[in-house]
Amino acid sequence: MSTPDRDRDRPLRVVIADDQALVRTGFAMILAADGIEVVAEAGDGAEAMHAVRRTRPDVVLMDIRMPTMDGLEATRRILAEHPDPPRILILTTFDLDRYVYAALSAGASGFLLKDVTADRLVAAVRMVRAGDALLAPSVTRRLVERFAGQHDGATLHRDLSTLTPRELDILRLIARGLSNQELAGHLHISETTVKTHVTRVFSKLGIRDRAQAIIVAYETGLITPGGQRT
Structure with missing residues (x-):
């Protein structure tokens, strides 16, 4: 990229x-x-x-x-x-x-x-x-909730077992639409540390950005429509 x-x-x-x-x-x-x-x-x-x-x-x-x-x-x-x-x-x-x-x-x-x-x-x-x-996270969520599993294209079913517990938390919060600054405040860590975690999550899952992260969170069941997590 x-x-x-x-x-x-x-x-x-x-x-x-x-x-x-x-x-x-x-x-x-x-x-x-x-x-x-x-x-x-x-x-x-x-x-x-x-x-x-x-x-x-x-x-x-x-x-x-x-x-x-x-x-x-x-x-x-x-x-x-x-x-x-x-x-x-x-x-x-x-x-x-x-x-x-x-x-x-x-x-x-x-x-x-x-x-x-x-x-x-x-x-x-x-x-x-x-x-x-x-892409606003709210719009991404609406797209995911309406179309997940209904399209003919390749999905993003990734193996979340490679993520640490903290990285899973990061992915959940990204899927809820939190920015890096909001992630830092929520997790009581520095924004620099958040950026490091986000980079690792993207690298491990082979994704490019937050839009794909939200899709992964839904398609793997980490986040469910109408709820925050499984």
Whole structure:
């Protein structure tokens, strides 16, 4: 994934994948006006894959519903193919879409509604480039509770036995939506220590960010819909 050191070396580079030319043009104009370089546009998932191979962007804005190859399959392939993959932001018309859930399971870093404001679009691209997940925990929980076990994509059934009791506590609290600062206060430890624990949890489970952590917590039964834990 992109690192802060690499990010400082060059301008932020983005690929926009959407089957509607007007959407691509509008987003490209907004990003360019803020100094973000749109290195390629794609009309379907296959074109998006080729664009990523050719341009090595930091972020891909990926529409879900496209012809030839949809954004979900393109997301899976891009993240599996590249040892240092771009961050992928899913574009959708609806905020609770089973395809969005599947894309988050596959490793996407969040999603945006297509009617996003210009300021929000720019902030979102910069946020995920910095390594953050763009998804409110409450929205992630709604997605998980509605779609867990109902989609056809790969799930995140991870073995939690590798986690220590403290790391399990960290994962539970992440799934409840606590920030690192809130985790530190709740557990009475330093924020630096929290960051170390979070990094270890992500590494042991092979996940990229908090969005996936929440999905893991639900799909393993660590957290249950309507409850805090099993």
